[in-house]
Amino acid sequence: MSSNDPPKPRPEQPPLPWVQTSSPSTPPHPPKPKSPTSEDLSLSAAVSTIKPADFLTVHQAPCSRTGLLTGIGVGSAVGAVRWLLGLPIPRAANWAVGTGAITAIIQYEYCQAKRRQEKAKVARVVEVYGQRQAEMRAKEEEQKRIKLEEEKRLQEESQKKSWWKIW
Numbered sequence: 001m002s003s004n005d006p007p008k009p010r011p012e013q014p015p016l017p018w019v020q021t022s023s024p025s026t027p028p029h030p031p032k033p034k035s036p037t038s039e040d041l042s043l044s045a046a047v048s049t050i051k052p053a054d055f056l057t058v059h060q061a062p063c064s065r066t067g068l069l070t071g072i073g074v075g076s077a078v079g080a081v082r083w084l085l086g087l088p089i090p091r092a093a094n095w096a097v098g099t100g101a102i103t104a105i106i107q108y109e110y111c112q113a114k115r116r117q118e119k120a121k122v123a124r125v126v127e128v129y130g131q132r133q134a135e136m137r138a139k140e141e142e143q144k145r146i147k148l149e150e151e152k153r154l155q156e157e158s159q160k161k162s163w164w165k166i167w
Contacts, residue, residue, distance in 0.1 A: 062115065067108030075100020 059065050079096025083089060 063108050063111035066111050067104040070107040071100040071102075071104025074103040 059068065075096040078099040079092045082095045083092035087095070
């Protein structure tokens with residue numbers, strides 16, 4: 001076969017609905033992320049992972065909305081109070097931004113801690129519920145087994161003692 005011969009056509013098979021086909025140009029699976037090395041652990045590497053679209057969806061992350069709203073409210077209040085107490089507007093604004101950022105971080109971490117506690121409680125409830133279900137199933141099976149044994153025993157007794165005799 002020479003290099004200018006066209007390739008032989010392969011028989012076409014209809015694709016199976018549960019099998020995903022991929023083109024040869026794309027790998028069948030996305031590449032696995034590399035484990036971080038000492039070269040990758042830098043601020044510039046961390047910043048390079050941030051996409052512009054992340055800023056548009058930051059409010060959708062769990063606890064971030066609560067943290068941001070709390071930070072804005074507390075920061076505004078502190079800035080207004082500092083301004084009313086006689087600080088110039090730029091310094092009062094600095095106080096507002098700093099207090100708002102710190103409050104937002106604290107509120108976010110507090111919310112995350114509450115979520116972790118709630119997740120642990122739910123896991124415990126699921127575990128206890130599963131144990132109780134297993135205990136109930138075991139108890140039901142034991143009752144069924146006892147009932148079957150009692151029925152067998154009664155049936156055997158009734159067969160041993162016949163209330164009538166032919167002779």
